[in-house]
Amino acid sequence: MSGEEPATAAGRLRIVATPIGNLADLSPRAREALLSADLIACEDTRRTGRLFQSLAAGRGGSAERPPLLPLHDHNEDRQIGRVLERLEQGDAVALVSDAGTPLVSDPGYRLVRAALERNLPVEALPGPSAILAALVVSGLPPYPFTFLGFPPPKQGKRRRFFEAHAELPHTVVFFESPRRAAASLADAAAVFGPDRNAALARELTKLHEEVLRGSLEEIAAQAAESGKLRGEVTIVVGRCGRRS
Numbered sequence: 192m193s194g195e196e197p198a199t200a201a202g203r204l205r206i207v208a209t210p211i212g213n214l215a216d217l218s219p220r221a222r223e224a225l226l227s228a229d230l231i232a233c234e235d236t237r238r239t240g241r242l243f244q245s246l247a248a249g250r251g252g253s254a255e256r257p258p259l260l261p262l263h264d265h266n267e268d269r270q271i272g273r274v275l276e277r278l279e280q281g282d283a284v285a286l287v288s289d290a291g292t293p294l295v296s297d298p299g300y301r302l303v304r305a306a307l308e309r310n311l312p313v314e315a316l317p318g319p320s321a322i323l324a325a326l327v328v329s330g331l332p333p334y335p336f337t338f339l340g341f342p343p344p345k346q347g348k349r350r351r352f353f354e355a356h357a358e359l360p361h362t363v364v365f366f367e368s369p370r371r372a373a374a375s376l377a378d379a380a381a382v383f384g385p386d387r388n389a390a391l392a393r394e395l396t397k398l399h400e401e402v403l404r405g406s407l408e409e410i411a412a413q414a415a416e417s418g419k420l421r422g423e424v425t426i427v428v429g430r431c432g433r434r435s
Contacts, residue, residue, distance in 0.1 A: 202229070202278040204306050205285045206299065208292040208318030211423070212397035214245050216319045222246060224316055225257075229282035232262040232274055234289045234298055242287075262286070267298050271305050278311045290423070292320045296340045296366055321395055322364050325425035328402050329390035331362050332429060339365040342375055349375060353382040363428045369393070369420040376411035379428060383407060388429040394422035 205224050210216040225231065226246060233239035236259040243256045262270045277284055288297035306313050326333050337359055342349045356363060367375045372391065380387075385408035392402045399422070403410050407428065414420060 201311050202280065202282040202284060203312045203314055204274070204278055204303070205283065205314050205316055206293050206303070207285045207287050207316045208320065209242060209287050209290060211290045211319045211321050211324065211395055212400075214242075216396060217242075218316070218318050221316050221318055224283075224285050225287070226255075227283065228257045228285040230260055230274070230277050231257050231285045231287060232260045232270070232299075232302070233287045234261075234263045236261050238289050239287060257285075262302065263298050267301050271302050274302055275305060275309060275311070278306060279309070290319070290321070292318065295320065295322065295338070319396070321366070321392075321423060321425045324395045325390065325392035325402075325427050326362070326364055328392060329362075329427040329429075330404055331388060331390060331427050333362070336362040336364055339363055341366050341368075342378075344368075344371060346374065346378060350378050350382055353379055357382050359430075361430050365426055365428075367424045367426055369422060369424050372420050372424045372426070373411060373414035373417075376407060376414050376426065379426070380407035380411050383428060384431065387431060390427045392425045392427070393420055395425065397422065 205228070207221045207224050209221065231239060239259055240256070260270060260273065262274070274284055286293050286299050286302065288299070293299040294303065303313055322338055326336060337356070339356060342352045342365060376391070385406060387407050389407045389410050390402055390404045391410050391414065394400045403413055
């Protein structure tokens with residue numbers, strides 16, 4: 192034996208999907224990964240803290256919370272070094288977003304790329320996704336589909352955004368804030384065509400889950416009549432034509 196200290200085994204970055212509404216949707220594997228993590232990189236420490244309160248309640252209040260490191264769109268580049276250092280020390284790091292699967296219109300992509308460039312293990316713990324939940328209840332063709340993320344908030348840029356994807360011959364899915372949903376649907380109807388079939392899903396998996404189905408024109412009118420919608424909004428648009 193050389194007498195040298197053994198090298199510390201690299202830790203593991205776990206990308207953990209969390210509930211989009213119903214806490215019962217947290218998988219046992221995700222629960223264990225969060226409870227056993229040495230560090231949790233999260234979009235909002237307050238929301239992740241509340242999730243841990245529910246985990247503690249499920250264990251009779253005995254769950255010990257690992258340290259929480261805020262990692263979001265505005266600080267991801269600065270925080271990557273801290274996470275990589277912990278991984279290289281052998282720590283288990285869980286990456287979560289506010290809800291659903293991280294990286295998908297949420298922070299984390301740059302961290303994952305940096306970890307892979309250093310040959311650090313990255314593991315996905317799949318689970319809830321608003322994209323897939325909305326897609327499967329929409330009644331529209333589930334594949335192929337393209338996920339567009341969030342459209343720009345300003346109308347001019349938003350219309351150009353939709354125009355760039357108007358010729359896609361299949362289903363598209365995008366997120367929208369509840370306060371902009373009606374305007375965004377109106378722009379989508381103007382660009383994609385008013386008769387194009389669509390669905391608006393909000394509060395998925397929650398008590399007041401609602402799915403509106405019909406043409407883009409019809410759904411835009413319903414959203415406008417209802418005033419400001421509540422809850423996260425996912426919009427699914429079928430391919431061109433009423434038969435989509």
